[in-house]
Amino acid sequence: MFVVVVIIWSLLWVFMFRRESNSGAYFAGMFRVANVEFIPEYRQVESHEFASMANKIQHVVSYVYKQSSVSRLYKQAVISDLSNNNKGGVLVHFWMVFVVPRLKTPAVCEECVGAIFRDSVYTSLQNRSSVGYLLSLPVDLDSILINAVQRSDYTSIAAGSQCIEKLYANLPGMRIPLNVFSSWGGVSCHVKLTAAPGFLIRLTVSSFLVQPTDCVDDGLVVYDALLPMRGRILLRLCEPVTEAFSLVSTSNVMLLSFTMTSGNKNFRGDFEAIIEELCLSRIEIKSHPDFTGDLYSPFYPSLLPPQCSCTWTFQTYSSALGVALHFKNYVLKLKDMKACDQGWWKINEVIYCGTYVDHSTVFRISNPSPEVEFRCSSRTSVQAFEASYTSYNISQPCPESHFLCTTGLCVDKVRRCDGLDDCQDESDEIFCSRPSTNCAGSGSLHPLFVCNGERDCSNGVDEINCTQETTCSGISFQCSSGPCILKKNAKCDGVFDCRDQSDERDCECGDPSPVKKEASSSSERIVGGVNSVEGEWPWQVSLLFSGSMYCGASVLSSDWLVSAAHCFSKDRLSDPRLWRAHLGMLNQGNAKHEAEIQRIVVHKYYNAFTFDYDIALLQLKKPWPPTLSALIKPVCLPPPSHTVTDSHLCWVTGWGYRSEGDKVLPTVLLKAQVFIQSQTDCKKSYSLASPRMLCAGVPSGEQDACRGDSGGPLSCQEPGGGRWFLIGIVSWGLGCGRPNLPGVYTRVSKFTSWIYSHIS
Numbered sequence: 162m163f164v165v166v167v168i169i170w171s172l173l174w175v176f177m178f179r180r181e182s183n184s185g186a187y188f189a190g191m192f193r194v195a196n197v198e199f200i201p202e203y204r205q206v207e208s209h210e211f212a213s214m215a216n217k218i219q220h221v222v223s224y225v226y227k228q229s230s231v232s233r234l235y236k237q238a239v240i241s242d243l244s245n246n247n248k249g250g251v252l253v254h255f256w257m258v259f260v261v262p263r264l265k266t267p268a269v270c271e272e273c274v275g276a277i278f279r280d281s282v283y284t285s286l287q288n289r290s291s292v293g294y295l296l297s298l299p300v301d302l303d304s305i306l307i308n309a310v311q312r313s314d315y316t317s318i319a320a321g322s323q324c325i326e327k328l329y330a331n332l333p334g335m336r337i338p339l340n341v342f343s344s345w346g347g348v349s350c351h352v353k354l355t356a357a358p359g360f361l362i363r364l365t366v367s368s369f370l371v372q373p374t375d376c377v378d379d380g381l382v383v384y385d386a387l388l389p390m391r392g393r394i395l396l397r398l399c400e401p402v403t404e405a406f407s408l409v410s411t412s413n414v415m416l417l418s419f420t421m422t423s424g425n426k427n428f429r430g431d432f433e434a435i436i437e438e439l440c441l442s443r444i445e446i447k448s449h450p451d452f453t454g455d456l457y458s459p460f461y462p463s464l465l466p467p468q469c470s471c472t473w474t475f476q477t478y479s480s481a482l483g484v485a486l487h488f489k490n491y492v493l494k495l496k497d498m499k500a501c502d503q504g505w506w507k508i509n510e511v512i513y514c515g516t517y518v519d520h521s522t523v524f525r526i527s528n529p530s531p532e533v534e535f536r537c538s539s540r541t542s543v544q545a546f547e548a549s550y551t552s553y554n555i556s557q558p559c560p561e562s563h564f565l566c567t568t569g570l571c572v573d574k575v576r577r578c579d580g581l582d583d584c585q586d587e588s589d590e591i592f593c594s595r596p597s598t599n600c601a602g603s604g605s606l607h608p609l610f611v612c613n614g615e616r617d618c619s620n621g622v623d624e625i626n627c628t629q630e631t632t633c634s635g636i637s638f639q640c641s642s643g644p645c646i647l648k649k650n651a652k653c654d655g656v657f658d659c660r661d662q663s664d665e666r667d668c669e670c671g672d673p674s675p676v677k678k679e680a681s682s683s684s685e686r687i688v689g690g691v692n693s694v695e696g697e698w699p700w701q702v703s704l705l706f707s708g709s710m711y712c713g714a715s716v717l718s719s720d721w722l723v724s725a726a727h728c729f730s731k732d733r734l735s736d737p738r739l740w741r742a743h744l745g746m747l748n749q750g751n752a753k754h755e756a757e758i759q760r761i762v763v764h765k766y767y768n769a770f771t772f773d774y775d776i777a778l779l780q781l782k783k784p785w786p787p788t789l790s791a792l793i794k795p796v797c798l799p800p801p802s803h804t805v806t807d808s809h810l811c812w813v814t815g816w817g818y819r820s821e822g823d824k825v826l827p828t829v830l831l832k833a834q835v836f837i838q839s840q841t842d843c844k845k846s847y848s849l850a851s852p853r854m855l856c857a858g859v860p861s862g863e864q865d866a867c868r869g870d871s872g873g874p875l876s877c878q879e880p881g882g883g884r885w886f887l888i889g890i891v892s893w894g895l896g897c898g899r900p901n902l903p904g905v906y907t908r909v910s911k912f913t914s915w916i917y918s919h920i921s
């Protein structure tokens with residue numbers, strides 16, 4: 162009796178344990194079957210022809226995995242689509258399901274599953290072609306792609322299939338409308354587009370009306386395949402679209418996966434079959450000196466697909482003339498160890514990588530007949546580019562009186578060291594000696610001293626007529642109605658400077674809230690900082706990722722925060738659901754308000770290698786309650802003209818480490834006073850500092866931010882107890898608190914209009 166009970170118990174236990182610990186692993190894959198003629202019936206899953214072909218392929222896939230090391234885990238393959246293909250033959254899209262005991266998950270890793278299939282084709286390769294035979298099925302080795310997918314993808318497309326639309330574009334040049342609505346119930350829909358072989362698909366998005374939530378609720382993912390394969394994402398659209406744009410596939414198929422929660426959400430657009438462009442041209446640059454022409458990226462103005470190529474061969478009319486390419490927002494740099502991901506260029510046998518930037522550049526080729534080859538090299542769709550070309554004098558690229566910037570632009574020599582970034586990369590403003598004030602009145606005053614709020618000349622001439630309207634430039638303050646005044650820090654200084662009074666509008670910010678001053682006997686902390694007191698930095702926010710302190714941020718309004726892009730740059734970090742913002746807090750764990758994040762807007766030019774454009778905005782799900790407005794307050798945003806003088810007081814704040822080797826984070830918010838360096842000095846410490854960065858610290862290095870402070874504010878108070886402005890965002894630095902290695906901050910005044918374009 163006892164034995165029987167034990168046996169039954171064990172059986173029951175084994176049975177339950179196994180059921181509980183098994184899980185499915187799902188894969189989507191594609192490969193090309195060569196030498197098989199595509200017939201239109203293959204498009205109909207219900208057709209007899211599809212069934213027999215699918216059966217055969219399924220048999221082959223099963224055969225491969227049943228023979229492999231994971232045979233016991235393999236459950237089934239489902240052939241989902243057979244399409245005709247630009248390379249000939251039939252393109253197969255299929256699903257695979259493995260049943261895996263939880264502990265064995267690594268055995269069916271994505272790479273392993275792909276390798277098993279590739280290996281079996283590889284060992285059956287014939288001659289020198291890329292086609293191998295699996296049970297007499299000719300499979301193209303180069304076409305195999307297998308990706309792990311979410312169970313939900315599998316169930317929504319393969320199994321349940323409540324909303325799958327298949328559309329065809331057979332004739333090129335015919336735009337087929339495509340409109341998707343989330344009528345009340347909310348939808349998750351898949352639209353499969355196929356064009357005749359030899360063609361590509363261009364999808365035009367005219368409008369996309371959704372709630373922006375970083376694709377958590379609403380979104381569209383466009384794949385360069387018929388199944389949702391991660392390796393084939395062309396575009397993820399999580400934000401509403403009101404201005405039409407288009408993108409192009411690399412073959413004749415495309416999948417659109419929509420998720421739209423209930424409400425009045427919709428997508429409007431169309432798609433068409435287009436011919437693959439043969440992008441090859443010879444360009445002669447005519448002999449008159451002002452001759453220019455335009456160069457466009459393939460499929461312009463559509464986004465660039467992951468694959469494309471173009472070759473332009475230039476010819477100037479004299480061996481003394483080279484070719485200059487003028488880009489609007491793109492720069493070419495010699496290729497280094499890293500792969501090019503925004504365009505690969507070969508110019509006279511030298512390889513360059515392209516990168517998008519927010520300013521113009523000139524690339525000069527000192528050769529009268531260069532060959533310029535361009536290849537798309539991104540994993541997803543990227544922005545199109547346009548350039549114009551001219552010839553230039555090889556021995557003298559810039560006119561006599563001009564200076565050659567590192568960006569390739571030529572600027573008048575009188576603009577060198579004038580305090581204005583004419584070169585767009587500050588190359589005309591570094592290695593300048595500190596300008597002399599020139600107060601005597603003979604020459605003109607250096608713009609740096611003019612109307613900066615500081616009396617630099619004893620006779621005061623640098624601070625007169627500051628509200629007089631002048632021509633607008635990067636160092637003048639622009640009033641809302643258009644005119645510019647010389648006064649650099651006119652914003653929210655309590656004086657009406659603009660005729661339209663716009664300089665004193667929206668000034669509920671940077672309030673020097675009356676804080677109870679605590680006797681500062683406190684211990685040395687942050688790097689060389691001291692404890693803050695309650696309400697001293699009411700814009701300071703702590704950002705927690707999955708429950709742990711990860712970054713800082715600053716309050717801009719009742720529902721927007723600003724932080725650093727690098728806080729959100731890796732996979733899971735970009736998911737807004739995993740973040741919490743703690744507001745009005747002095748000691749960690751004692752927030753006055755905890756907010757959920759609705760979406761994260763990372764600057765589109767953020768570069769994870771150089772930390773350029775290290776800025777991001779966070780929108781809160783709900784505004785913080787106005788009842789807390791004594792302890793939570795926005796900081797002021799500096800206008801582009803804002804300048805920090807010696808009389809400004811600047812402090813960096815955060816809950817980050819107190820030294821480079823520190824292991825415990827402080828609980829109380831720390832502050833350290835730092836001084837803003839000139840860009841010339843900044844570049845002496847960090848040659849890679851961009852115009853979007855600023856350095857701040859103390860010569861000894863003893864006061865600094867450190868790990869954990871990232872994204873938090875560098876706040877500066879206007880002289881004479883004025884308002885606090887967000888001058889910097891903690892970004893990076895070499896170590897923490899080292900002598901002559903200041904902290905590097907994102908220069909907020911460069912992003913004022915970018916910020917307003919998102920938050921207002």
Ligand code: ARG
Nearest residue numbers: 866868869870871894897904
């Ligand atoms: N990147 C750092 C962070 O993630 C901030 C480093 C600032 N370093 C410095 N020495 N100022 O928190």
